[in-house]
Amino acid sequence: MSSSNKPTVLVVDDKENMRKLFSRMLGDAYAVTEAADGEQAIACLASCDFDVVVTDIQMPGADGFAVLREVKRRAPETEVLLVTAFASIPKAVEAIKEGAYDYLSKPFDPDEVALVVARALEKRRQGREVSSLKARLAVAPGLHGMLGESPAMRALHGLLSQVAARDLTVLLTGETGTGKELAARAVHRESPRTSKPFVAVNCGALPAELVESELFGHAKGAFTGATVAKPGLFEEAHGGTLFLDEIGDLPLSVQVKLNRALQEREVRRVGTTVPVKVDVRVVAATHRDLSAEVAAGRFREDLYYRLNVVTVRLPSLRERREDIPLLAMHFLARAGRPEVDSFTPEALRALSTYEWPGNVRQLENAVARAVAVAQGTRITPEELPPEVLTTPRAASTAPGVRATTESLAKLPYREAVDGARDTVSREYLTALMQEFGGNVTHAAERAGMERESLHRLLKRYGVRSDDFKRTE
Incomplete structure (x- = not known):
């Protein structure tokens, strides 16, 4: 400069x-x-x-x-x-x-x-x-695998560290794919219980008839197939941390017993009335709005208040866009193809402007897919999943196209202007090709530029003249 x-x-x-x-x-x-x-x-x-x-x-x-x-x-x-x-x-x-x-x-x-x-x-x-x-x-700040340099992630790291030091029940909320299990593991590793077991279970993945047995264990002969006594996950996590993911999916009947287990710090295996004392810190997580679930009668109010001692919300990827390039490089390094070692600038821009409804998990899958099909040492936009290229944030908020004043104000100036230019250019070229049936020579005359120049613009914006060829 x-x-x-x-x-x-x-x-x-x-x-x-x-x-x-x-x-x-x-x-x-x-x-x-x-x-x-x-x-x-x-x-x-x-x-x-x-x-x-x-x-x-x-x-x-x-x-x-x-x-x-x-x-x-x-x-x-x-x-x-x-x-x-x-x-x-x-x-x-x-x-x-x-x-x-x-x-x-x-x-x-x-x-x-x-x-x-x-x-x-x-x-x-x-x-x-x-x-x-x-x-x-190599030196990115993080908390036990939770990468991020954005203000939102720095605040989250600080909050989790504070919460971890106190032996309280934690409720993690946020959209699917935001890394709630990583956050739960971070709480465990930062806590005095770090040398004890960390046991994780996805409540939504357990068959309804087996949830109680999985959590609390069962006695021999408690049901068909119970040939031996088996401790539950609470007992396995004794002294450590039990992570109950997607707790909003628990059946109401099990919610009653879970609430009692948390209150009494003891469990009863299925098929027996003998209580077993457990020393477990519970970290629960959900993508649901549990207060709304309580109002709808799908989640017990008493259990909600017992879990909601300390609530930590994980930010969506849209709220921490600054971290997308760093995360993408992290997932690239883990993908198992050392010869593919970076992204083209255009690919990074596409990743950074996509909405990511599936958050970090979707980003990781997108990078893994791109690495698998990559033809060179750098990942190009064409090697990213199609949805990443078809719904960029910049295009959806381009000035004069679909933007509102409020949405534009949330973008950096360069990103807003670049997004507007890209959107208008792409739409203009598409309309031009439609008008002339894919005839680049005639379209170039209308556009007032050389044929080769128009060819390059079509290639740059992904508009294929062949898609508009007219058949007689």
């Missing part, structure tokens, strides 16, 4: 009129430096770190390829755009294989130039973010 805080662009061309043209097109938004040839450009690279380099391919002496190689040698994160005549497009494609971000074919449209430079800058920014994510992951 320059001292003016504008992104820096180096324009390299042996024709002064071309350099001046780029300076006029980019000067308002960028700090532009001009170089009259490849040698001068290479000298500039030695003294300044540029965000984007725009260079002509055909120049006397050191050409655009020489500039590209020097940029990638000195500053691999700097993005390079090649400027070429239509006849030299194969050379530009070759340059892209060597690391150039994109190319601009003459004559070019000023709006397209601004768009491509902006995207190159965004790729550089996000490339730096990926690099920093890898470094941060």
Whole structure:
């Protein structure tokens, strides 16, 4: 960045009129430096770190390829755009294989130039973010596996640590997939009971006829198949922590006995009246609104108040979007394919703007799926689950499309503007292809741009001209 805080662009061309043209097109938004040839450009690279380099391919002496190689040698994160005549497009494609971000074919449209430079800058920014994510992951603050640097997660870590020190019943609430079992384990490990057992059970997964036996145990002969006496989960967790996940799914008949077990600190195995004393800390969790369940008669009021000693709500992933890239890199590292070691900037952006109704669990599954189908070393948007690409948050709140003032105010300025531009561009291109039946030549004439430029925009926004071909 320059001292003016504008992104820096180096324009390299042996024709002064071309350099001046780029300076006029980019000067308002960028700090532009001009170089009259490849040698001068290479000298500039030695003294300044540029965000984007725009260079002509055909120049006397050191050409655009020489500039590209020097940029990638000195500053691999700097993005390079090649400027070429239509006849030299194969050379530009070759340059892209060597690391150039994109190319601009003459004559070019000023709006397209601004768009491509902006995207190159965004790729550089996000490339730096990926690099920093890898470094941060090694030292990321967390609580026994609960990764997160967002204010919401830092507050949660502090609250769980405080709660863990006191031997009280804890009720964890929040949407499905927010990591309630991880939170329960964190409470256990931070507590004085950490050396004792941690026993977890999903109440919703137990058959109704076996719930009581699983929780409290049974005597020999208590029912058909009970050939031996068996302790229940309360006894297994003696001295430690019992995690009752999805407690809102417990049958009412079992809720009565659970309430008594918590009150008396003892259980009675099915088939016997002999009480067994247990020393257990209970951490319960639910995605349901238990107060509403009580009002509806589906959950006992006395048990609700016995569980609701300390309630901790886990934030949804939508409330901690800052953590999405870090979590994605964490799941990537655990996925078992070391050769797939990062995401493209576009893929990270797609992950960060999706709504994630299934929260962290859905994100983990999405990354695992992407790793399984990845063709290269970086995960691309095309390798993400389709739903991640079809319902981005930015698109749903784009200005002038479907946004409200309130929803826009919740977005960073750049994200709101980028989302609006992406949405309008995609919808415009779709309408354009629909109008001309997929004929790119005629559509380019209407759009006022070169055919190759329109092709690149269609590819960038995922609009396939073949989908609009008309059959006679």
